Amino acid sequence: xxxxxxxxxxxxxxxxxxxxxxxxxxxxxxxxxxxxxxxxxxxxxxxxxxxxxxxxxxxxxxxxxxxxxxxxxxxxxxxxxxxxxxxxxxxxxxxxxxxxxxxxxxxxxxxxxxxxxxxxxxxxxxxxxxxxxxxxxxxxxxxxxxxxxxxxxxxxxxxxxxxxxxxxxxxxxxxxxxxxxxxxxxxxxxxxxxxxxxxxxxxxxxxxxxxxxxxxxxxxxxxxxxxxxxxxxxxxxxxxxxxxxxxxxxxxxxxxxxxxxxxxxxxxxxxxxxxxxxxxxxxxxxxxxxxxxxxxxxxxxxxxxxxxxxxxxxxxxxxxxxxxxxxxxxxxxxxxxxxxxxxxxxxxxxxxxxxxxxxxxxxxxxxxxxxxxxxxxxxxxxxxxxxxxxxxxxxxxxxxxxxxxxxxxxxxxxxxxxxxxxxxxxxxxxxxxxxxxxxxxxxxxxxxxxxxxxxxxxxxxxxxxxxxxxxxxxxxxxxxxxxxxxxxxxxxxxxxxxxxxxxxxxxxxxxxxxxxxxxxxxxxxxxxxxxxxxxxxxxxxxxxxxxxxxxxxxxxxxxxxxxxxxxxxxxxxxxxx
Numbered sequence: 001x002x003x004x005x006x007x008x009x010x011x012x013x014x015x016x017x018x019x020x021x022x023x024x025x026x027x028x029x030x031x032x033x034x035x036x037x038x039x040x041x042x043x044x045x046x047x048x049x050x051x052x053x054x055x056x057x058x059x060x061x062x063x064x065x066x067x068x069x070x071x072x073x074x075x076x077x078x079x080x081x082x083x084x085x086x087x088x089x090x091x092x093x094x095x096x097x098x099x100x101x102x103x104x105x106x107x108x109x110x111x112x113x114x115x116x117x118x119x120x121x122x123x124x125x126x127x128x129x130x131x132x133x134x135x136x137x138x139x140x141x142x143x144x145x146x147x148x149x150x151x152x153x154x155x156x157x158x159x160x161x162x163x164x165x166x167x168x169x170x171x172x173x174x175x176x177x178x179x180x181x182x183x184x185x186x187x188x189x190x191x192x193x194x195x196x197x198x199x200x201x202x203x204x205x206x207x208x209x210x211x212x213x214x215x216x217x218x219x220x221x222x223x224x225x226x227x228x229x230x231x232x233x234x235x236x237x238x239x240x241x242x243x244x245x246x247x248x249x250x251x252x253x254x255x256x257x258x259x260x261x262x263x264x265x266x267x268x269x270x271x272x273x274x275x276x277x278x279x280x281x282x283x284x285x286x287x288x289x290x291x292x293x294x295x296x297x298x299x300x301x302x303x304x305x306x307x308x309x310x311x312x313x314x315x316x317x318x319x320x321x322x323x324x325x326x327x328x329x330x331x332x333x334x335x336x337x338x339x340x341x342x343x344x345x346x347x348x349x350x351x352x353x354x355x356x357x358x359x360x361x362x363x364x365x366x367x368x369x370x371x372x373x374x375x376x377x378x379x380x381x382x383x384x385x386x387x388x389x390x391x392x393x394x395x396x397x398x399x400x401x402x403x404x405x406x407x408x409x410x411x412x413x414x415x416x417x418x419x420x421x422x423x424x425x426x427x428x429x430x431x432x433x434x435x436x437x438x439x440x441x442x443x444x445x446x447x448x449x450x451x452x453x454x455x456x457x458x459x460x461x462x463x464x465x466x467x468x469x470x471x472x473x474x475x476x477x478x479x480x481x482x483x484x485x486x487x488x489x490x491x492x493x494x495x496x497x498x499x500x501x502x503x504x505x506x507x508x509x510x511x512x513x514x515x516x517x518x519x520x521x522x523x524x525x526x527x528x529x530x531x532x533x534x535x536x537x538x539x540x541x542x543x544x545x546x547x548x549x550x551x552x553x554x555x556x557x558x559x560x561x562x563x564x565x566x567x568x569x570x571x572x573x574x575x576x577x
Contacts, residue, residue, distance in 0.1 A: 025074070025075045025076060025077035025078070025114055026043070026076070026077060026078045026079070027041055027042045027043020027044060027074070027076050027078065027079035027080055028041060028042030028043060028080075029041060029042075029080050029106055030042070031170045031172055031173075033170060033330050033331055034330055034331075034332050035330070035331045035332050035489040035492075036158070036159060036170075036331060036489070038104075038105070038106075039082070039158075039159055039169055039170045039331075040082065040168050040169055040170025040172060040173060041079065041080040041081065041082065041106075041168050042073075042074075043072060043073060043074050043076050043079045044070045044071060044072050044073055044076065044079055044121075044168070045070060045071050045073060045173060046068055046069075046070050046167065046168045046173045046174075046175040047069045047070055047071060047120075047175055047176070048068075048069040048175055048176045048177070048178070049066065049067070049068055049069075049165070049167060049175055049176075049177050049178070050066065050067040050177075050178040050180070051064065051066050051165055051177065051178070051179045051180065051181075051220075051222075052064065052065040052066070052067075052180045053165075053179075053180065053181045053182070053222070054181075054182040054183075055152065055181070055182075055183060055224065056184070057147065057150075057151060057152060057183065057184065057187060057224060058184075059130075060130045060131070060147040061128070061129070061130055062086075062128065062129065062130065062131055062145065062164065063127070063128040064086075064125070064126070064127050064128070064164075064165060065124065065125075065126045066124065066125050066127075066165050066166055066167070067122060067123070067124045068081070068122065068123050068124075068125075068166070068167060068175075069120070069121075069122050070120070070121060070122075070123070070168075071118065071119065071120045071121070072115045072116065072117055072118060072119045072121065073117065073118070074117050075114050075115065075116055075117050076111065076114060076115040077110075077111065077114045078108055078109065078110050078111070079108075079109055079115075080106045080107065080108050080109070081106070081107040081109065081123070081125070081166040081167055081168065082105060082106065082107075082159075082161075082162035082166065082167060082168065082169035083102075083105070083106070083107040083125070083127075083162050083165075083166035083167075084105045084132070084134060084162050084163050085129060085131060085132045085163060086127040086128060086129035086131075087127060087128055087129050088100065088102070088107065088125060088126070088127045089126045089127060089128070090124075090125075090126045091107070091109055091123070091124065091125050091126075092122075092123065092124040093109060093111050093112070093115075093121060093122070093123050093124075094121055094122055095122070095124075096112065098110055098111055098112055105162060107125065107166050109123055125166045127166075131144055131145035131147070131163060131164050132144075132163060133145075133146065133160065133163060134156075134159055134160040134162060134163035143155055143156045143157065143158075143159065143160025143163065143218075144156055144160035144161070144162075144163030144164045145163065145164035145222075146285070146287075148283075148284075148285040150225065150226075150284060151187070151223070151224050151225030151226070151245070151283065151284065151285070152222065152223065152224040152225070153221070153222075153223045153224075153281070153283045153285065153298055154220070154221040154222045154223065154293070154298075155221070155287075155289070155291045155293070155298060156217070156218040156219075156220070156221075157218045157219075157291060158218055158331055158492065159218070160218065161217035161218050161220060162217075165220075167217050168217065169217045169218070170216075170217070171216035171217075171218070171327040171328045171329070171532060172327075172329060172532055173217075174214035174215055174216050174217075174327060174530075174532075175214055175215065176211055176212055176213065176214055176215070177192060177193065177209075177210070177211040177215060177220060178208070178209070178210055178211075179191045179192065179193075179207075179208070179209040179210075179211070179220075179222065180206055180207070180208050180209075181206065181207050181209075181222055181224070182201065182204050182205070182206040183204065183205060183206075183207070183224055184203065184204060184205075185201075185203050185204055185205050186226060187205070187224050187225065187226060188207070188224070188225065188226065188227040188229070188243065189205075189207035189209075189222065189223070189224050190222075190223040190224075190227060190243040190281045190296060191207070191209040191211075191220075191221060191222050191223065191296065192209060192211040192215060192219070192220055192221060192293065192294050192295050192296055193209050193210050193211030193212065193213075193276070193277070193295055194209065194210055194211075194212075194276055194277055195207065195208070195209055196208045196209065196210050211294065211295065212276065213274065213275050213276070213294075213325075213530065214530055215294045215324075216294075216324070216327050216328075219292070219293050219294040219324055220293070220294070221281075221291075221293035221294075221296060221298060223243065223281040223283065223296070223298060225243075225245050225246075225283065225284060226245070226246045227243040227244060227245060227246065227281070228243070228244050228245075228246050228249040229241060229242070229243055230242045230243075230244065230249070230253055232259070232260060233260065234259070234260035234261070234263040234264055234273075234278075235260055235261065235263075235264045236263065236264045236267055236273070238260075238263050238267075238273045238277070238278055239276070239277045239278075240259055240260060240263075240277070240278055240279050241277060241279040242256055242259075242279045242280050242281075242282070243279065243280070243281040243282070243296075244281075244282045245282055245283060245284035245301070247284060248282055248284055248301055248304060251304050252282045252304055255303070255304060255309050255313070256280055256313060258310060258313065259278070259279075259280075259313060259317065262313065262314050262317050262348055263278060263317065265347070265348065265351050266317065266318055266321065266344060266347075269344075269347060269518060269521070269522075270318075270321045270322075270344075270521055270522060270525050271321070271522050271525045271526055271529070273320065273321075274320060274321060274324070274325035274529060274530070275294065275295050275320060275324075275325070276295070277295050278295055278296075278317065278320065279295070279296050279297075280296065280297045280298070280299055280313075280316075281296055281297075281298045281299070282298075282299050282300075282301065282303075282304070283298060283299065283300050283301065284301055285300055285301065286300055286301060286302050287300045287302065288300075288302065290303060290312050290315075290316050291316070292315075292316045292317075292319030292320065292323060292324060292341070294320070294324045295320070297316035297317070297319075299312075299316075310345075310348065310352075311345040311348070311349070312345070314344060314345040314347075314348040315341045315342060315344065315345040316341070317344075318340065318341040318344030318345065319337060319341045321340075321344075321525055322336065322337060322340035322341055322344070322525070323336070323337035323338075323340075323341065325525070325529050325530055326524070326525055326528040326529060326531065326532075326533050327531070327532045327533075328532065328533075329532040329533060329534045330534065331489070331492065332486070332487065332489070333485075333533075333534055333535045334487055334492055334493070334497055335484040335485055335487075335497055335501045335504070335535065335558065336533060336534075336535060336538060338484075338493065338497045338498050338501055339484055339497060339498065339500075339501025339502050339504055339505060340501075340505065342498045342499065342501060342502035343501075343502035343505040343506065346358070346361065346362065346365075346502055346506070349361055359569065362503070362506055362569070363569065363571060365499055365502070365503065366503060366566065366569075366571045367571075368499065369481045369499060369500055369503070369563055369573070370563065370571075370572070370573040372481055373453075373454075373481065373562075373563055373573050378451065378452050378453075378454065378457045378476075378477060379449055379450075379451055380411070380449065380450050380451075380452055380457070380460065381448065381449045382442065382443070382445070382447060382448050382449065385411075385442060386439055386442060386443060388466060388469055388470070389435070389438065389439050389442070389464070389466075390439060391469055392435065392465075392466075392469050393435070394434065394435030394436045394438075394439065395434070395435065395436070396435070397434065397435030397438070397465070398432050398433070398434055398435070399432060399433050399435075399438055399463075399464075400432050401428065401429070401430050401431065401432060403463050404428060404433060404438075404441070405425045405428060406459070406463050407438075407442075407460070407463060407464065408421075408424065408425055408428070408445070409421065409425065410450075410452065410456055410459060410460045410463075411442070411445055411447055411450055411460075412424075412445060412446070412447060412450070413450060413452070413456070414450070414451070415446060415447045415450060416446065438464075454476055454477065454561060455561070455562055457476050458476050458561075461476070476561075481494075481495050481496040481499065481500050481563065482494055482495075482496035482497075482500075482561070483496060483500070483557075483558055483559050483560060483561060484496050484497045484500050484501035484504060484557075484558055485535060485554075485557075485558025485559045486558070486559050500563060503557075503563075503566070504554075504557045504558060505517075506566070507553075507557060507564070507566050508520070508542065508550075508553070508557075510566055510568035510569060511546075511548075511550075511553060511568070512542075512545075512546040512548065516545055516546045519545050520541055520542045520545045520546065523541050523544075523545055524537070524538050524541045524542075527541065535554075535558065539551075539554050542554075
């Protein structure tokens with residue numbers, strides 16, 4: 001063998017990052033999600049995880065032995081698992097110790113010999129440490145394994161799973177799970193799926209849970225506390241098991257009394273409940289969210305104070321259909337999760353209160369956004385506008401008389417009464433003006449600062465050609481109800497995805513009628529059950545069932561910053577201005 005070949009082989013083994021760059025048998029270090037390109041890994045499909053965990057609740061220490069059964073989708077000289085934190089003591093492949101490396105949240109596995117394409121294999125990782133929450137997880141904050149002193153809960157959306165076990169951390173690669181958790185004997189463990197057995201040890205108990213339906217990694221949960229178990233069954237036969245922190249059980253139980261009826265209703269509206277069991281874990285800790293972890297949604301004690309929490313209970317339950325069974329293919333399509341679950345909670349309201357009250361309820365939700373949109377204003381100062389204009393090539397700029405009139409209307413809106421404003425515009429000279437003349441003209445206009453809506457601000461930028469001068473990164477701010485099809489990746493769970501997202505579905509229902517609408521939802525669910533979908537997938541189903549071209553409808557509702565009207569209900573964002 002020539003020396004050069006030997007050197008190349010050493011580089012392949014010792015510097016797997018170089019292999020990725022060369023593309024010579026390395027599984028990709030991400031699945032190319034448009035928002036989070038490094039999430040997940042390429043080169044294999046996960047089939048089944050066995051999570052064998054031992055934790056000391058008092059100290060927060062967690063030890064894990066995780067086994068992943070997978071199948072290669074290409075030849076693999078290296079492949080990655082998403083994993084952050086912890087001390088890794090060993091990595092095995094098909095039972096044999098192998099080399100590994102850790103870089104930027106990736107555990108890089110180096111087989112002794114390359115894995116061929118379409119080969120089933122098993123990789124094991126043994127590790128220990130105190131979990132550290134992942135950045136960029138739930139609500140832009142933290143995520144993963146949380147120890148709150150008296151117990152533990154796991155909430156990982158969208159990227160917190162890698163902060164407590166190694167795996168392929170993206171919804172595109174769902175798998176089944178065995179979850180074995182050993183805890184001090186005073187604690188109970190509640191996790192995904194069905195409890196198979198509880199094994200007695202020396203002052204410990206090991207809880208063994210099996211989840212036979214595929215789960216996206218962010219929906220895997222382990223909850224440890226002194227729980228009280230409440231068991232029930234829905235009218236259509238779905239087992240319900242609720243785990244309440246012992247000191248909260250009396251207050252919590254009535255809050256979830258309607259779960260069985262909700263399961264029955266959603267089964268009729270969407271299709272049969274997709275899993276073997278459902279329930280909730282109510283945690284004796286304060287956090288500002290509930291999460292639809294598969295078959296066992298988690299709620300904090302915060303939700304027990306105040307009034308009726310039915311809307312939240314229905315929302316997390318509905319995710320079992322939309323988000324858990326039908327999962328995202330890419331995180332930018334989060335509307336398919338949150339808009340659908342929010343509208344499902346509205347359908348529960350309709351079920352309880354009837355169509356007349358429901359129409360008023362939808363109207364109130366619409367008016368909330370309409371008011372927010374109308375009242376959201378951005379300041380434009382004379383000094384600031386002149387500064388931006390002076391940075392432009394004014395000698396190349398010309399404004400037609402109608403454009404000058406448009407600028408005047410925008411800058412003097414609410415500054416002078418409408419009749420005087422129109423009289424002033426009517427007195428303007430009819431000829432075009434240059435950029436230099438525009439700066440002088442702005443200077444003499446009777447305003448120092450004007451408050452514009454986002455739409456008016458966009459209009460001013462466009463008529464003056466200011467986009468290039470403001471820079472590529474400049475975006476016009478809008479109210480918190482952003483278009484649900486285009487959420488900011490650093491604010492994934494914003495109000496627009498939830499409330500405006502639900503209104504998208506109601507507007508579609510008004511457009512196509514009840515029969516077609518519910519057939520659309522049921523067909524979409526049945527077609528992508530236990531799989532993954534995108535927004536274009538849903539639109540295609542809606543057009544197929546309705547027989548209508550809905551491209552403009554969805555473009556407007558999902559992507560236009562200006563919220564559309566719902567003409568069938570007489571609802572308009574500009575009503576009452």
